[in-house]
Structure formats: C-alpha cells, structure tokens
Amino acid sequence: MVAKKRVARGKPKTDKVYYQPSQGALKRQQAALHKYDDEVNRLERKWGIDRLPWLVPVELRDRFYEQLDKLNSAIDATEGVEHEVEVTLRGCAAIERAAIEGGAEPLTGEYIEGRMPDGTVLAITANGYEAGKVKQDNREMTVYTVDEVGVILEQWLKEKQAKAFVDEAKNVFAGAVVESVTKTAKLIDDEIPF
Numbered sequence: 001m002v003a004k005k006r007v008a009r010g011k012p013k014t015d016k017v018y019y020q021p022s023q024g025a026l027k028r029q030q031a032a033l034h035k036y037d038d039e040v041n042r043l044e045r046k047w048g049i050d051r052l053p054w055l056v057p058v059e060l061r062d063r064f065y066e067q068l069d070k071l072n073s074a075i076d077a078t079e080g081v082e083h084e085v086e087v088t089l090r091g092c093a094a095i096e097r098a099a100i101e102g103g104a105e106p107l108t109g110e111y112i113e114g115r116m117p118d119g120t121v122l123a124i125t126a127n128g129y130e131a132g133k134v135k136q137d138n139r140e141m142t143v144y145t146v147d148e149v150g151v152i153l154e155q156w157l158k159e160k161q162a163k164a165f166v167d168e169a170k171n172v173f174a175g176a177v178v179e180s181v182t183k184t185a186k187l188i189d190d191e192i193p194f
Contacts (some may be wrong), residue, residue: 004163007190014065017146023139026078028082029078029081029082030144032081032082032085032086032154033075033081033120035089036088036089039089040092041091042131043096045133045136046106047096047099047104047106047107047129048107048128048129048130048132048133048134049129051087051107052095052096052099053095053128054060054063055095055098055099055102055104056095056098056099056102057098057102058097060094061095061097064091064092064094064095065090065147067084067087067088067091068091069086069089070084070087071085071087071088089118094113107130109130109133109134109137110125110126110130111123111124111130111134111143112124112125113141116142120141120142121140121141121142122142122143122144123136123138123141123142123143123144123145124145124146124149125143125144125145125146126145127145127146127147128145130145131144131145140162164179175187
C-alpha cells in the first residue's frame, strides 16, 4: 500500500472570503427595516401607494429613487442597511415636505356608498389612490373606482345586449332608475289607453 501525502489547502484569497453578519447585526438591520416599513406604511395611508414621489419635482423624485436603489443594494449585500435606512427616511420626509409645499393634498378617503343586491356594501371612489385608502380603512367593503365601474358596466351591457335599450330608457324618461336588465328586453310600441 502506498501512502498518499496530504496537502493542506491554503487560505482562500480575500476576494473569496464571505463574512456573514453576526446575529446582533442582523437584528439591527431588521429593526432598521421595520422602522422604514412603518414610515412607508404611514405615508402610503396618508398619500396613497406610490403617489407621493409623483407629487414632487422630477429632480427630487430622481434623487429619492436613487436612494431607494442604494437601500436595495445594501439589503442585497446585508451591509450598511442601517445607514441607508436613515438616509432613505430623511428622503421620505423631504418628499413629503416638498409635496405639502407644492400644494398637494393628502387622500381624503371619501367615497360614495351603496348597497349591492346581495347586501354587500359598495364603495365607489374618485380614483385608485382613494380606493386603496378606503379598502385599507374598510376591509369589509367592495371598493371600485368610477373608471372601473364604467369598464364593468360597459362590458356587462354589451354582454346583455342591453346598452341601447337602457340608454334609450334613461334618455326618454328623465330620472328613470335601472332596477334590472334582462337580455330579452325589448321596446313595446303600444298605444297609451288614455
């Protein structure tokens, strides 16, 4: 039997050494990210999801997005997260201040409420930002924007082949209320007996 000489492997090159953050460092990073998430949630409830950066001048918005890229890179590298979170939070405060100074208004949460035939509460909002706020505040409601209602109604009337009939009834009888629409609806041309 021939003995083999064992060769010890040398230390890996420094560019190949990867250090994992300690448990304490990971907890600090996680705490910083929770702080950031709490602030983003507060701003989104007040201003709408992804709305605030679009209420400020382009230069400030671009700088804010650059900072978000730095934060995401720090998260990917698990290094420097706490610092980037603090800088990003200052950026959040800056864009909120700029939006207010520019005359932007926070969301109102206003909606028109109605009852659907099955008893479900329906809320109709002016836009998608308001819809997000109303849904967060009223989870049990069915929430649509005015534009969504228009799309749904148009498609439904096409499928029922009732658009022309409903439009004609609404035009002829001012104040007429649609209670139901059936596919076999047809215009009756009888004489009025009085």
